Amino acid sequence: MELILALCLGITLSAASGFRVFIPPLVMSLAAIYGDLSLGPGFEWVGTHAAATAFGAATVVEILAYFIPVVDNLLDAIEIPIAIAVGTMLTAASLGDIDPVLQWTLAILTGGSTAGIIDIFTSMTRLAATGTTGGVGNILVSTIEALSAAVLSLLGLALPLLAAGLVIGLLIWAIRKIIKLFSSLLRREE
Numbered sequence: 270m271e272l273i274l275a276l277c278l279g280i281t282l283s284a285a286s287g288f289r290v291f292i293p294p295l296v297m298s299l300a301a302i303y304g305d306l307s308l309g310p311g312f313e314w315v316g317t318h319a320a321a322t323a324f325g326a327a328t329v330v331e332i333l334a335y336f337i338p339v340v341d342n343l344l345d346a347i348e349i350p351i352a353i354a355v356g357t358m359l360t361a362a363s364l365g366d367i368d369p370v371l372q373w374t375l376a377i378l379t380g381g382s383t384a385g386i387i388d389i390f391t392s393m394t395r396l397a398a399t400g401t402t403g404g405v406g407n408i409l410v411s412t413i414e415a416l417s418a419a420v421l422s423l424l425g426l427a428l429p430l431l432a433a434g435l436v437i438g439l440l441i442w443a444i445r446k447i448i449k450l451f452s453s454l455l456r457r458e459e
Contacts, residue, residue: 272367276375277433278306279360281425283380284436286355287387289418290348291331293359295324296422305426309372312362335411338404345392349385356384383440390443393450 285293294315300306301316308316335341357373360380364372391414398406424432 272364274429275363275365276360276379277429278425279363279376279380280383281421281429281432281436282359282363283356283383284387284439285418285421285425286352286359287384288391288414288421289328289331289335290352290355291324291327292415292418293422294355295321295328296419296426297359297362298324300426306363307365308362309365309367312358315362332411332415335414336408338407341395341407341411342399345388345395349388349392352384352388353381357381383436386440386443386447389447393447 282293282297285296297306297308298315298317298321301308302318302321306316314320331344334344357376357380361372361376364375391410395407395410398404398410421432421436424435
């Protein structure tokens with residue numbers, strides 16, 4: 270059961286990193302510092318004050334950068350692989366002391382893919398907001414994404430099973446939207 274809860278936490282933090290890359294590591298770091306979360310071997314550094322400070326500074330810069338028109342769309346383009354890497358790391362760190370092959374396989378398959386799907390979905394949402402509102406609506410999108418990352422991260426720590434259930438529902442919905450968009454784009458090309 271402990272592995273399932275850890276995997277639920279990892280998936281939830283990974284999804285949150287698809288919304289904002291640095292908020293979930295900051296939450297994980299603070300939770301580890303204050304004793305609410307034990308990290309897997311090799312990830313003790315995440316629970317240090319230096320890491321929390323670095324994640325905090327990166328979070329502030331990331332949130333502010335997403336409120337600058339054009340920069341937000343550029344960040345979306347470069348953040349997809351970063352979110353996948355961070356999602357993988359967050360899941361691996363949450364899994365605790367298990368066989369490294371299993372740890373990294375689960376981390377890549379669940380954490381990395383979850384972060385990637387959510388980040389692709391948020392990038393599509395921002396692109397649509399830019400196209401329909403001329404970028405004015407991006408401020409609302411950015412605010413919702415930052416709040417989603419924070420709420421999901423905290424919910425994952427407090428209620429990992431519920432949070433993972435919400436994430437799975439969100440993933441199903443996001444995948445359907447992504448498939449629908451790509452299908453309509455393919456039809457336009459024909």
